[in-house]
Amino acid sequence: MTQTVLVTGGTGTIGRRLTQLLQQEGYQVSLLSRSAQAIPNIKTYQWDVKKGHIDPQAIINADHIIHLAGAGIADERWTDARKEEILNSRTQSTELLAQALAKNTHKVKSFVGSSAIGYYGGDTSDRPLTETSEGGSDFLAQVVRAWERSEDKVAALGIRTVKLRTGVVLTMEGGALPKLAQPVRLGAGVAIGTGQQYISWIHLDDLCRMYIQALTDESWQGVYNAVAPTPVTNETLTRAIAQVLNRPLILPNVPNFVIKLMYGELAITVTGGNYVLNKRIADETSFKYQYADLTNALEDLLK
Template identity: 35%
Template structure:
C-alpha cells in the first residue's frame, strides 16, 4: 500500500514507520523539513510558505494523521494550550485540503485522538460506546479534532479515531515524567494513588494503527489502551519493582500542581478505559500487562 503519514518523525510516528517498512509498504511523510528520500521513506515538505505538497504525492491508499504539538511537552500555560490545539486543527485543515485535490481519495483515514475525550473518574469504565465527553481542555481538543477529521467521510473514506491512552516507551511519552522520582530514590504514591492510568506500550500503538488500516470492519473511535488499566499506586509499585527502587515517599497533589501546573492533570486524574473494539476484533496485544511492559522499557 501507499501510506501517507503526518507527524511521522515523532514518538509514535517513527515506531509506525518501522513497522510499515518491515511489511514492505511505500511510505510518504509530510514534514516541515526539506523534501528528501531517506532510508526508503519519501519526505515531502508541507506547512511551509506556498508549498503545494499535493504536486509531489501519489494518491495514498491510507492516511495516518499524527501531527500536533505533544501534550507531554511544555507547562500547559494558556499559550501552550493554544499551541497544542491550533497545531492539530491547522495541520488537519491543510491535510484535508491536500487530499481534496487528489483525483483518488484514500480508502482509510486514521486520525490520532486520545482517551482525554472521556471525563476523569475513579469509578466509571469507558468504552467506545460511552457517550460522555469531557468539557475541559483535553476533551474539547480531542472532540474538535475528531469532528474535523470526520469530514473525510464525505469522500466515502473509512475514518478511524485512534484514542490513545497514556503511551509508554523508550525515548518519549509520559513514562519519563512518572519514573523520574524513582530514579532519584524518591518514588511513591502520587496524589490519591487511586486515579486510573489507561496505559499502552508504544509498540502496541503502532500495531493498533496498522491493524486499523488493514481491518475494514473497524471505523469510528477505537480505544488504543492495554486491556488491563492500573491505578496510579499500582503503576508506581510496578515501576519501583522493575527499577529496583523503593515506593515509599508520597507526592501530594499540591506538590505536583506547583511543579507541573495544569499539566499535573495527566498524572493526578485519569480514566478507566477499555479497548473494546480491539478486543472484539481479536487484536493481539504484545504488551497486555503492566510489569512485563515496563521491563522492556526501564530495565
C-alpha cells in the same frame, strides 16, 4: 504491489517506531513534514499548516494516511497561546489534509487519525468508559472533540476513517515512563497525588500495531479506545516499575497541590485519571496484544 503509507508527525516518538514497523511489514513510507528531509532515506513531502500549504504529490502518491501531527499536550505549561497551538495544530492540519483529498485525484483507501482518551475529560475517577461514553467538558475534552470533528471531514469524502483514542503510551523514548522510572532508579520513586487515579496505558508497539491493523482491516471504522485491556492506578504503576527495577519505594506520595504549583492547569494530566476500556478492540476486532500485561510491558521497556 507495494502500498504507500503517508505519515504526518512521523518524527515523533510514535511516528518513528510506526515507520520502522510499517517498513518491516513491507509498506513504502513517506512523510509530511515542515522540513525537507525529516528522516534520512525516507521520502519527505513538505507542508506548512499555518500557511495552508501542502505538496499535492504527497496525497496523489499515497494509498493510506496515518495522521499523528499535533503539538505535545504535556510539553509546556498551558498558557492561552499554548492552548491555542495545541488545538490548531490538530484541527487545522486535519482540515488541510481533507481539503487536499477533496481537491486532488487520489487512491487513498483509508485514513487513520490520532485521537486521545482526553475526550472523556482529564479526571473521570474510576467510572468505566467505553467508546460510547459521554465526552468531558474541560480543555482537553474540547480539543479532542474538535479534533475528531475535523477527522469527520475526511470521512465525509467517502474515505474509511478510523480514530484511535490513545491512552498513556509506555515507551522509554519519551512521555510518562522515563519521568516515572528515573526517580525509582535513584531510590526516590513516589506515587503522584492520591496514587489512586487510574492510568489507561498501552505499550508503544501495541499502539503502532493497532495503526497498521486499522489500515489493512476494512472492518475497522470510527472510534476505538487504544488502550491495554487493564487500566491500573498510578500507585500500582509506580510499584510495578519499582518491582521490575528491583528498587524500593520509601517516600510519601507527592501531594496534588505541589503538582498544581509546579505545572498549573497542566497538572490534570498527572493528578487526574481515566478508567478507559478497549471495548471495541476486544469485541469487534481480531487484534492481539503483545503486551496486555503491565509487568510484561515494563520488563520489555525497562530491561
